[in-house]
Amino acid sequence: MKKSEAGELLEQARTAWEAEEWLRSADLYERLLAHFPDEKASEAWWYDAALAHKFLRNWAKAYELGREAAARAPRGEGDPAYWNLGIAATIQGDWAVARDAWAGFGIELPDGEGPIETRFGPACVRLDTDGQREVVWIERLCPTRGKVVNVPVTGGRRYGEIVVHDGEPKGQRIYGGVEVPVFDELLLLEASELPTLEVTVSAAEADDLEALLALFTEHGFGAEPASGVRVLCACCSEGTHEQKRTVTTGAQQVSLAAPEEEARRLLERWAGETVIGRSWSGLAMVG
Incomplete structure (x- = not known):
């Protein structure tokens, strides 16, 4: 490939990148790299090229080009x-490469x-399922996975789901005087077997x-x-907010996450610990 042709490909790749045409940009970069890899x-x-495929959620290509x-x-x-x-590498399940990548970044494991x-401590993740967005708390298991x-x-x-999140924080939450990052979800890696119930x-x-x-x-x-759920607009969600646990009476x-029979048993136990003041009704499966 002549230098003039390479320069034209590079210009096209950068133009496509600026237009967020990720697939076209990655393809042009790969054509260029086939001739000038080093x-x-x-x-x-x-x-x-690897980042473009990350944006496209094409994890196999992001892994392949990311190694290069x-x-x-x-x-x-x-x-x-x-x-x-x-x-x-985490999404692909190549733990040896994932461990080496974190070491290469400078993280000790x-x-x-x-x-x-x-x-890795607590953090928040912004779930995104079919356009529904919700910020939840996670316990980080590694630099990119959390429960x-x-x-x-x-x-x-x-x-109890295990999710993969991005590395760039998009917002902050403050709880108990400690500031934690809010990351965007990239992928639901492991589903949870615990059903979701609702009870009054x-x-x-x-x-x-x-x-x-x-x-x-x-x-x-x-x-x-329900008193612990707070609704924020998309713009506010990416800001910094202090979280306070709100527990009301009455x-x-x-919302419960437990097998139905276990939930029923624990509710009965809870209600029976006092003579008055505690009751429940309407236990139902919702998801």
Whole structure:
């Protein structure tokens, strides 16, 4: 390929990129890289081609091109080529490459093989299912995976799911004086077997409702009162907001994540712990 032809391809690839025509841009970069895989400038071309496929959620291609991009990136300096490869390798289930990618980025992980199961602390993830967006709390298992620890109100989503999230925060939440990032969901990696139920509970005191939530948590299940759900517009959701746990008294809906028989047993136990002030009704499966 002549230099003039290469220059024209590069210009077309960049123009397509600016227009967010990701597939066309990636194809043009790949055509260019087929002839010039190891030029100094090709480091950026590999990265952009891999990133375009990430935007397209074509994880096999993002993985393939991401390995080439990372192979040309400096290690231990926070180069984003490693982060994007870590995401793609995680989704592809190549844990050896994922571990090496995080190390290449500069993140220390415990020695081991297979899925990364460690504690990266709490964060929030903005779920996006068929245009329905909901911010939920997660416990991060690795730099890009987290377990959902809220009971989502979005249909089809469940407590205990394992999701893959992006690396760039889109908003902040403050809880107990600690600021945590809000990431966008990229993929539902592992579904949860726990169904979502709804029940109407009546609690005379705030401590009564707190006791119900704690009881379900102690048994590895989830419980979310309607009073804890806050509605924000899309713009506000990407800002910084202080989260305060709101627990009200009286009758209200509570979303539960548990097998129905277990939920019924725990509700009966909770209601029976006091003579008056606690009751429940209308337990029903919703998802």
